[in-house]
Each structure stands twice: as C-alpha cells, then as structure tokens.
Amino acid sequence: MRVKICGITKPEQADAIAKLGATALGFICVPGSPRYVTPQQIRGVVNHLSVSVDRIGVFANTSTEEISQIVDESGINAVQLHSNESPEFCKKLRQALPEIEIIKALRIRTSECLNQAHSYLSCVDTLLLDAYHRKMLGGTGKTLDWQRLQEFRPSIPWLLAGGLTPDNVLDALTLVQPSGIDLSSGVERRPGDKDLKKVARLLEKLGSRVEG
Numbered sequence: 001m002r003v004k005i006c007g008i009t010k011p012e013q014a015d016a017i018a019k020l021g022a023t024a025l026g027f028i029c030v031p032g033s034p035r036y037v038t039p040q041q042i043r044g045v046v047n048h049l050s051v052s053v054d055r056i057g058v059f060a061n062t063s064t065e066e067i068s069q070i071v072d073e074s075g076i077n078a079v080q081l082h083s084n085e086s087p088e089f090c091k092k093l094r095q096a097l098p099e100i101e102i103i104k105a106l107r108i109r110t111s112e113c114l115n116q117a118h119s120y121l122s123c124v125d126t127l128l129l130d131a132y133h134r135k136m137l138g139g140t141g142k143t144l145d146w147q148r149l150q151e152f153r154p155s156i157p158w159l160l161a162g163g164l165t166p167d168n169v170l171d172a173l174t175l176v177q178p179s180g181i182d183l184s185s186g187v188e189r190r191p192g193d194k195d196l197k198k199v200a201r202l203l204e205k206l207g208s209r210v211e212g
C-alpha cells in the first residue's frame with residue numbers, strides 16, 4: 001500500500017518521513033493554503049532527500065502551462081488535481097506531461113459524487129477520495145463515511161484521504177481497500193509542521209501493509 005504524507009514544507013522533516021517508510025510526499029502548490037510551498041522550496045526539499053520517494057504536487061484549477069512549468073522547476077514526479085478539473089483537462093495534461101503520474105482527487109459530498117469516478121478512469125492514473133468541505137479545498141481533517149465506500153472498487157488505483165490519523169487508520173482499512181492512503185492534518189502539530197512521532201506511529205500501525 002502507498003502511504004502519502006502531504007503538506008510537507010521542511011526539508012529535514014521530508015527526509016525523516018521518507019526514512020520512516022512513507023512512499024510519497026505531497027507538496028501544496030495552491031496559493032492561499034497555509035501549507036503552500038513555492039517550486040523553489042519544493043526543489044530544496046527534493047534535493048535534500050536521501051531516499052527515493054514519490055513527490056506529488058497538489059494543484060487546484062491551475063493551467064496546464066503553469067503545472068508543466070512547476071513540474072520542471074520543482075522535481076515533482078506526480079500531479080494531484082484537487083478541484084474542479086474536468087476529464088478533458090486531465091487528457092490535455094496527460095498529453096503535455098506523458099511521464100508524470102496524474103492523480104484526480106474527488107471531494108465527496110454525497111454517495112452520488114462517487115459516480116464521477118467513471119469519467120476519469122481513462123484519463124488519469126490514480127483516483128483520490130477526500131471529504132467535502134464548504135470552505136476549504138483540502139487539509140480539512142474531515143473524514144469520509146467509510147461504510148459507504150465499501151463497494152468503491154474502480155479499475156485504476158485509488159488513494160483514501162480525509163481526516164486519517166494514526167488512531168483511526170486501521171478502522172478505515174477494515175472497511176475499505178484503497179491502493180494507498182494520504183494524510184496531512186492528522187500527522188501534524190500545526191499546518192505544514194509535521195509531527196514525526198505521529199508519522200512513526202502511523203507507519204508502525206500499518207506494518208507490512210506498506211509497499212517496499
């Protein structure tokens with residue numbers, strides 16, 4: 001299982017989290033988020049890494065041109081689209097960045113929102129489910145109704161996000177079978193400042209479920 005720790009801002013925390021066994025680090029490229037980092041800051045973190053992990057940039061309604069430029073400048077190898085990006089936009093981005101993993105986040109307000117997944121299956125590599133919040137795009141700490149996700153088995157890999165913590169992650173995983181999980185506020189002291197003890201506890205709880 002993939003384990004993504006999102007909202008990284010500090011080079012030394014990124015390297016420590018990767019060494020603890022996380023398989024992906026997430027960087028918020030959404031201005032206005034308290035976890036926002038510039039492409040140069042991401043480059044600083046990526047250059048500081050001593051182990052190999054996926055480096056995922058999180059975007060919200062950003063143009064393909066701007067995403068391509070940030071990919072070049074920062075050294076990320078995956079792009080997470082966390083707003084209202086259409087399947088057509090995802091196809092255009094795939095053409096612009098054929099080597100880059102594209103992850104489409106769906107913010108789930110009602111069970112019907114899960115039906116949107118079908119439209120993205122042929123144009124992205126991975127889906128991500130996050131909880132809907134009226135005012136915030138992400139990093140909300142709000143959980144999804146895992147019971148209602150039991151039948152969610154898309155034909156492409158998917159990540160479960162939304163309010164996961166070291167304390168509730170195993171409860172979530174007894175109900176749903178995602179290909180990976182994504183945590184931000186559940187493993188931090190304050191936005192952008194990760195709590196390494198919480199990350200260690202998370203990875204300890206996951207044990208052999210984490211992919212090698």
Ligand SMILES: O=C(O)c1ccccc1N[C@@H]1O[C@H](COP(=O)(O)O)[C@@H](O)[C@H]1O
Binds near residue numbers: 141
């Ligand atoms: O974290 C943010 O500030 C953020 C801003 C804009 C879009 C997405 C954002 N974060 C995403 O939120 C989920 C997890 O949040 P949490 O674990 O509930 O705190 C994750 O997918 C992040 O990439």
